[in-house]
Amino acid sequence: xxxxxxxxxxxxxxxxxxxxxxxxxxxxxxxxxxxxxxxxxxxxxxxxxxxxxxxxxxxxxxxxxxxxxxxxxxxxxxxxxxxxxxxxxxxxxxxxxxxxxxxxxxxxxxxxxxxxxxxxxxxxxxxxxxxxxxxxxxxxxxxxxxxxxxxxxxxxxxxxxxxxxxxxxxxxxxxxxxxxxxxxxxxxxxxxxxxxxxxxxxxxxxxxx
Numbered sequence: 395x396x397x398x399x400x401x402x403x404x405x406x407x408x409x410x411x412x413x414x415x416x417x418x419x420x421x422x423x424x425x426x427x428x429x430x431x432x433x434x435x436x437x438x439x440x441x442x443x444x445x446x447x448x449x450x451x452x453x454x455x456x457x458x459x460x461x462x463x464x465x466x467x468x469x470x471x472x473x474x475x476x477x478x479x480x481x482x483x484x485x486x487x488x489x490x491x492x493x494x495x496x497x498x499x500x501x502x503x504x505x506x507x508x509x510x511x512x513x514x515x516x517x518x519x520x521x522x523x524x525x526x527x528x529x530x531x532x533x534x535x536x537x538x539x540x541x542x543x544x545x546x547x548x549x550x551x552x553x554x555x556x557x558x559x560x561x562x563x564x565x566x567x568x569x570x571x572x573x574x575x576x577x578x579x580x581x582x583x584x585x586x587x588x589x590x591x592x593x594x595x596x597x598x599x600x601x602x603x
Contacts, residue, residue: 395455395576397583400553404447406432406594409558412443429594436598444559444595445469449588451554455580456486458546462577463568469560474552478538482527485520486547488513492575501572520545561588562601569601 410428411420413435421428435443453460464472491512492502506512523545530540556564561584567573568581589596596602 395459395580395583396453397580397587398452399587400450400452402447402449402591404558404592406592408447409435409443409592409595412446413440424594432594433598436595436600441559444562444599445557447558447592447595448555449558449561449591451584451587452551453554453580453584454549454551456547456576457544457550458486459574459576459580460550460552461546462574463554463564463580466556466560466564466567470554470556472552472554475550477541477544477550478536481531481537482524482541482544482548484549485524485545486549488516488547498572502574520547558588558592558595559599562596562599565596565601566599 405424407421407424407428410424410431413431414420435441453463455463460474491506491509493504493506495501495503523543526543527540530543531537565581565585565588568577569585570578573581585596585601589602593602
């Protein structure tokens with residue numbers, strides 16, 4: 395999985411100045427007063443100033459990871475590669491198979507014991523799916539139909555833009571210890587870039603770590 399920061403707009407000073415404009419004021423340098431103001435905004439849920447900063451990422455991940463992250467739509471824009479136009483590429487290679495959690499229906503637990511058997515079952519399924527996909531294309535079936543046999547582990551690529559507030563919210567949820575590790579892996583890459591861009595604001599929003 396890979397995340398690339400394409401561009402960004404705004405700084406921590408942008409957040410505080412956007413709030414300060416309510417009083418007709420503006421600053422050219424970031425001070426401790428700005429940090430305190432940002433903390434006040436976050437603590438009292440005055441969120442509009444955080445929506446004036448933006449970032450755009452180019453992401454690559456398996457389809458099942460992308461679909462989890464695509465649920466975050468408020469304040470976001472998402473454009474994804476279309477398998478109607480291009481042929482499918484690589485498929486995700488899991489490092490460890492985890493058992494189903496007994497406490498959390500949608501979660502997982504520790505590693506299962508028969509890792510090799512799980513690897514074989516997965517490899518066979520992927521091979522069969524890709525073989526069928528290739529055969530459908532060779533038979534002249536259009537890509538938009540042939541893609542129906544592809545596994546959710548197939549890699550996809552998308553450009554993801556959003557406000558600082560929207561990405562911080564995503565990070566608070568998807569970087570939590572109890573979230574799916576594969577989704578967390580990508581979310582943490584995004585969080586790392588966001589903290590570089592807005593260290594004070596991300597900490598104030600509770601999304602820095």
